[in-house]
Amino acid sequence: MKEKILSLLSENEEYVSGQALCRELGVSRTAIWKVINQLKEDGYEIESAAGRGYRILHRPDCITAEEIASRLHTQWAGRPVCYFETIDSTNSEAKRQAEQGASGGTLVVAEEQTQGKGRRGRNWMTPSGTAIAMSLLLRPGLGGASSNQNPSGEQKPDPQKETVLHPDRAPMLTLVMGMAVAAACREVCGVEVSIKWPNDVVAEGKKICGILTEMSCEVDCINYVVIGIGINTGIEQFPPELEKTAVSLHTLMGRRPDRARLIAACMGKFELYYNRFMKTQDYSLLMNEYNEFLAGKGERVRVLSPGNEFEGISEGINSKGELLVRRDDGSVEAIFAGEVSVRGIYGYV
Numbered sequence: 001m002k003e004k005i006l007s008l009l010s011e012n013e014e015y016v017s018g019q020a021l022c023r024e025l026g027v028s029r030t031a032i033w034k035v036i037n038q039l040k041e042d043g044y045e046i047e048s049a050a051g052r053g054y055r056i057l058h059r060p061d062c063i064t065a066e067e068i069a070s071r072l073h074t075q076w077a078g079r080p081v082c083y084f085e086t087i088d089s090t091n092s093e094a095k096r097q098a099e100q101g102a103s104g105g106t107l108v109v110a111e112e113q114t115q116g117k118g119r120r121g122r123n124w125m126t127p128s129g130t131a132i133a134m135s136l137l138l139r140p141g142l143g144g145a146s147s148n149q150n151p152s153g154e155q156k157p158d159p160q161k162e163t164v165l166h167p168d169r170a171p172m173l174t175l176v177m178g179m180a181v182a183a184a185c186r187e188v189c190g191v192e193v194s195i196k197w198p199n200d201v202v203a204e205g206k207k208i209c210g211i212l213t214e215m216s217c218e219v220d221c222i223n224y225v226v227i228g229i230g231i232n233t234g235i236e237q238f239p240p241e242l243e244k245t246a247v248s249l250h251t252l253m254g255r256r257p258d259r260a261r262l263i264a265a266c267m268g269k270f271e272l273y274y275n276r277f278m279k280t281q282d283y284s285l286l287m288n289e290y291n292e293f294l295a296g297k298g299e300r301v302r303v304l305s306p307g308n309e310f311e312g313i314s315e316g317i318n319s320k321g322e323l324l325v326r327r328d329d330g331s332v333e334a335i336f337a338g339e340v341s342v343r344g345i346y347g348y349v
Contacts, residue, residue, distance in 0.1 A: 002066045016055065075271065135227065166281075181211070188257065233262070318334060
């Protein structure tokens with residue numbers, strides 16, 4: 001009920017009457033009053049006015065399940081939200097829940113992450129209140145992100161009815177999430193961000209967000225996909241080894257962003273882009289927009305892949321998500337793996 005009351009109050013800038021809340025939720029005024037007091041204890045500043053009702057004046061910077069769910073406008077992405085104050089890794093927890101039958105669309109969020117995962121086995125620590133650490137569970141191998149049984153055994157409806165995604169296409173979802181985070185940061189935070197191929201979200205030449213995708217599959221069937229997202233939101237001072245390559249939204253904005261709103265926006269953008277992706281199972285319907293986000297497009301980049309290091313001009317991605325780089329001899333090479341250095345990002349000049 002707390003989530004529903006938050007949603008109703010969030011949807012209205014003016015007062016919402018106690019009678020309207022009672023009617024919508026089918027409970028007594030006393031029950032409403034108790035939940036309002038619980039919200040106040042949680043840090044919400046709620047004004048009560050006789051004859052007018054309730055309205056939210058101030059929200060705490062919290063990413064609880066109720067707060068995030070009250071901001072969502074999705075069919076399945078981010079539903080349900082599983083919140084933890086402290087956890088080892090949101091990716092690990094999402095995989096544990098997947099093995100126990102959790103539905104596609106489940107979002108695991110933590111205030112503090114002690115054993116977070118980065119690319120190539122790197123650790124990604126998330127001190128409390130400094131970032132967004134979340135992981136989204138998908139089941140595209142079952143004919144939809146959300147078309148599977150939940151732990152109670154009840155069959156969830158599939159609002160999308162997509163075709164099944166083959167395992168070799170699953171890594172493409174990383175780029176889809178990169179687009180979603182970049183679009184959400186621009187919309188919610190008003191900062192000019194871009195994507196360093198394939199999936200780092202950057203601003204002013206430094207990294208804001210990293211994304212890690214993991215998968216469980218058979219030879220020709222995906223059991224589940226987990227996409228982990230780490231966004232620097234509240235860090236004011238990075239350690240010396242990171243200060244030249246990382247930045248936070250707090251630094252860019254001059255204040256802490258509304259994390260719950262940003263999470264909800266990420267889920268909304270991802271659901272939109274994911275639905276487009278599943279129609280073709282490639283980037284045919286996404287690559288033009290992705291290339292608008294792409295850092296270094298039309299500029300000189302350095303490709304660092306085993307046995308194939310060269311420089312050329314970035315021409316954006318193709319429908320497979322590969323980066324097209326035009327060599328100095330005029331030939332175009334499609335890069336599907338490896339590091340790409342872009343001038344002005346992470347100190348590359």
